[in-house]
Amino acid sequence: QHKFWETQPVGQFKDVGNSSLPEGPIELPKPLSEVKQEPYNLPNLYEWTVCDMESDEICNEVYVLLTNNYVEDDDNLFRFNYSKEFLRWALHPPGYFQSWHIGVRVKSSKKLVAFITGISVKMRVRDEVVKMAEVNFLCVHKKLRSKRLAPVMIKEVTRRIHLENIWQAAYTAGVLLPTPVTTCQYWHRTLNPKKLIDVGFSRLGDRMTMSRAIKLYKLPNSTSTPGLRKMELRDVPAVTRLLKNYLSQFIVAPDFDDIEVEHWLLPQENVVDSYVVESEDTREITDFISFYTLPSSILNNQNHSILKAAYSFYNVSTRIPLLQLMNDALIIAKQKDFDVFNALDVMENECFLKELKFGQGDGQLYYYLYNYRLSNALKPSELGLVLL
Ligand code: NHW
Ligand code: EN5
Structure with missing residues (x-):
């Protein structure tokens, strides 16, 4: 086999x-x-x-x-x-x-x-x-x-x-091999309904018209969290601390130091976006969100050749509910002209997926370890790892 x-x-x-x-x-x-x-x-x-x-x-x-x-x-x-x-x-x-x-x-x-x-x-x-x-x-x-x-x-x-x-x-991998640590689902938050439908990424369900879809997925023009700003080099130590502490609750997660946080999370145009919440009274960094840019080619479409997708990366909430942070991530992604925002059901993502109108995708993502056995498969929520 x-x-x-x-x-x-x-x-x-x-x-x-x-x-x-x-x-x-x-x-x-x-x-x-x-x-x-x-x-x-x-x-x-x-x-x-x-x-x-x-x-x-x-x-x-x-x-x-x-x-x-x-x-x-x-x-x-x-x-x-x-x-x-x-x-x-x-x-x-x-x-x-x-x-x-x-x-x-x-x-x-x-x-x-x-x-x-x-x-x-x-x-x-x-x-x-x-x-x-x-x-x-x-x-x-x-x-x-x-x-x-x-x-x-x-x-x-x-x-x-x-x-x-x-x-x-x-x-x-998107294919089943011997044997997964966990099986995750892709979820998709429509940002540009007209294009997603035109290119076959999504379809208008029953009793859904284009104008209803456009209304359903509409987002505010600006983010809601006070103190939310782009991550800067000076934020690296605080982000590392937040991330280390946050990832400690998962059974499998990377162990990042400052140098790695700088590499993986410092914003790079058209590659990775990260935002921190800086408390307006204490100046402390209390939360952050990040996503990476991975477009897909649209095969055989007359009108569009590229689907612009953002993928949820590492997000940490301590002061601001994750739901609110991720709503702001959607607003930022929309502002940056992404067509869709994707996320896996890893970490605590379940808490916002349905509420923020993500829909389940038709793709799965299997996670594997080589030469390391776990006695039982994990739940996606026990995994603190996102690969590119
Ligand atoms: S997953 C994306 C993989 N790439 C693609 O899907 C691109 C499109 N497809 C292809 O290019 C992210 C080919 O179909 C590929 C297979 C190259 C996938 N992982 O050459 P054959 C990654 O990159 C097994 C692992 O005839 P092919 C992760 C398959 O089960 N194994 O097939 C990569 C079969 O073995 P089996 C995969 O279609 C992780 C054998 O390959 C696989 O011409 C790699 C057939 O080979 C996949 N995605 O080429 C493992 N797809 O036992 C790293 C198929 O079933 C392990 N196969 O007979 C760790 C290594 C480091 C250890 C360090 C200590
Ligand atoms: C690891 N580094 O299948 C990467 N994507 O759902 C390797 N589906 O985009 C492994 N089929 O569901 C990658 N639209 C494995 C994933 C490979 C790519 C893949 C899936 C993930 C995907 C889309 C398009 C499907 C097109 C037809 C999908 C539905 C969205 C809809 C939005 C509105 C609400 C309901 C859902």
Whole structure:
């Protein structure tokens, strides 16, 4: 059934529900001298390449590969269109390894036809902090699908992660593999109803007209929370404290320090937006919200080619109810001309999804850990992790 995944140190389907297996690493680390020193073999026409995303030329090749071949929805109406600036941001966090940005080229033409990446992260699982990799952007050109290239790429990124003495990883996928830590739902808050309907992202339900939809999803022109402003560099220590404290309630969550908060949350135009609430009397930072920009290409539409989507990232509420903060996030996203605001049912997001008129999407997102067993699957609300 899963000829590749059966051979890997991941929870297997046959073990689901068997809570007698111990929690923690499935395999022990090997001495680095026992890690395979040479790359895995690719089919003869192909070769490995390290992708220096700092290079405009290489970053552009990766961008083109993903733009044409990365994840689509179930009906192939949309395909993720990560921008070059976004890819640079996603792949250059503090302490990144260039050797984990792995491409496959055709030997003869040098055309880039496959890609996979890792970045490193400290992940807390219950009360243990584990150095892990986050693996993302696995992509094989449409013309090379189903040739078992993906398992080779996964083994190669695993080998290079092992060479850095890291033995666990976290990843997400829209497909079911052995075996999820949790299964999350995508939810979508319409900001631009006319466009979403025109392009087939949503439909007018029964007894819903276009003018009723426009009225239903209308938002105020300005945010409601006093003291809400864009996050600045000077806010980093306060945001780190808020985030650390907030994420401590979840069973699996990243453990970010100031340097990582600066990287992941300091606003970058068309990449990531963050806002803090600064108390008007104490000047304290009490809350914050963030979302990242991930457009999708609209496949085969006469009128529109890009769907502008914001994705809820990390949000922390201490003084202001999360519902009110997220309503402000919607207002800001609308102001910035996003068509839709997306969120997963992770963390405490359930508390605002229905109330703020998010609708359940047709996509699921499965979260996985590599070489780390949990005795039971988690609820989405027990997860404090958002991957890009
Ligand atoms: S999820 C997005 C993945 N990318 C896409 O969906 C883009 C469009 N699709 C493609 O490019 C975010 C291809 O269909 C891909 C598969 C490349 C997906 N994860 O080469 P074959 C991520 O990037 C298994 C893991 O013939 P293909 C996360 C499949 O189950 N495995 O297929 C990435 C089968 O194995 P099985 C996946 O269609 C996490 C085998 O691949 C998968 O030509 C990676 C078939 O290979 C997926 N999304 O190419 C794991 N999709 O056992 C990281 C399919 O069932 C693990 N497969 O026979 C951690 C490593 C680090 C550890 C460090 C200690
Ligand atoms: C991890 N780094 O399926 C990424 N998206 O619901 C890899 N559906 O946009 C894994 N099919 O429901 C990614 N509109 C896995 C997700 C892949 C992309 C995907 C889904 C998530 C999505 C939209 C469009 C569906 C088009 C037809 C959707 C309905 C919205 C509607 C708004 C009004 C109220 C009801 C819901």
